[in-house]
Amino acid sequence: MGVSTSRPQPAVAVVTVSYPPVNALPVQGWRDLAEAVRAAGRDPEVRCVVLAAEGRGFNAGVDIKEVQRDPGRTAIIGANRGCYEAFAAVYECEVPVVAAVQGHCLGGGIGLVGNADAIVASEDAYFGLPELDRGALGAATHLARLVPQHLMRTLYYTSRTVTAAELHRHGSVWEVVPRDQLADTALRLAGEMATKDGALIRMAKAAINGIDPVDVRRSYRFEQGFTFEANLSGLADRIRDTNSMNGSGKEGGDSRG
Template identity: 35%
Template sequence: MSETLIRVEVAEFVATVTLDRPPVNAQGRAFREELIQVFDQLSDRADVRAIVLTGAGKTFSAGADLKERPTGDAGVYPRHNRTVRASFDCVMECEKPVIAAVNGAAIGAGCVLALVCDILVVAEDAFLSMTEVDVGLAGGVRHVMRHFGQSDARLMIYTARRMSGAELYRMNVASVCVPKAEVVAAAQAIAAEIAAKVPLAIRAAKRSFQVTENLPLHEGYRFEQSQTVALASTEDTREAQAAFAEKRKPVFKGR
């Protein structure tokens, strides 16, 4: 893997992905293509079971690089939009859970990048903001609605307000709110806890979240049951159950 704008470190089955495009981790085409490459590879790596996503410096990501806004030329917008969607989809569709360690400002596309993660850990002085209406745009609504209540989602989109770490925790958007110096460690601790579980079961659980999000209760639960049936005959599930009974640490093989 060759990163130039994104750094990856792996230890004890946890990958820490750091956005590193000074000064504010703005998202341009090269950045998005590299992000897609990084997450596609991490999704397949056997030595990675959970991922932490954070930003270098004071900012998580200040959003799209305005120097690369698409023109009105034929075919430019469709290609641009396809790449933007893929840069978010690669995180949502990654086989491994992704914990956002929001260390600073997450604005516009940066806010969406945080919201496509599975779990949010935020610094007290960090904030999420969708500033599209300030510049005559209106993106990010559907992603905001996945995490915010109806009134708060509209408040955020219509006003372009900055939602602080404390507010995000109060709104149940973030699971953890800690001082900035602790945000990456807090996210890594959650990732390590996930990495200790049966890898195939975690992957099945994430798949269930993806598939059932927009399904009615009955169909969604039926899908979840199919995942449990598939897991029941795997070697790792048998190992997890044996280790529990024998009061020892399990050894998983990914099968």
């Protein structure tokens, strides 16, 4: 259980997350993920990073049970900071990041893939922000990088999900494949990117980030303020308790970024 890094082929590093049963990450998990991605990007021998996960789903966001166990606000502050750093690490990684997504990609998972440079997904993958069902806000910044503006708003307000095939039609998912082909597909795409000159691919990543129309770090940090406000006011707890009693919980122990 945790975050690991492997080198399955030349110039490609794979950062893998494993937090059974649904990959809802604790505070330390987000921190470890951020450091692993940054370290892989700093490695001069690496020219592309694959972000992957073990288990039935890619990411279920924050471990909300950890937040609920904390009588103070240390856990929610830690979760906010951890997500912020992990999302930023993917975006600012010195080389391109390919996200390999299977099963559910919810809450904080959207923050990761929305900041990736390319996404490949299995046929059973689905994506969404059930934040409003969890008394939280966040990662609309990243969902807006995957779908058009009005679709982002509708998905956000309804807590609905979209399939990998739908995102492929919008152009945000590069390829959709059977689950047993996901790892090979991600490595093949990463390997193609890794054939480029190491110095030039780093320049390309910096250049593309530099022309982004939205400052994703500032935009997401703004959203996080409302998440903290909802928790501080007790609103988040009331919504989570109500949805828990109504049996309206969705995949995983979380859904916030």
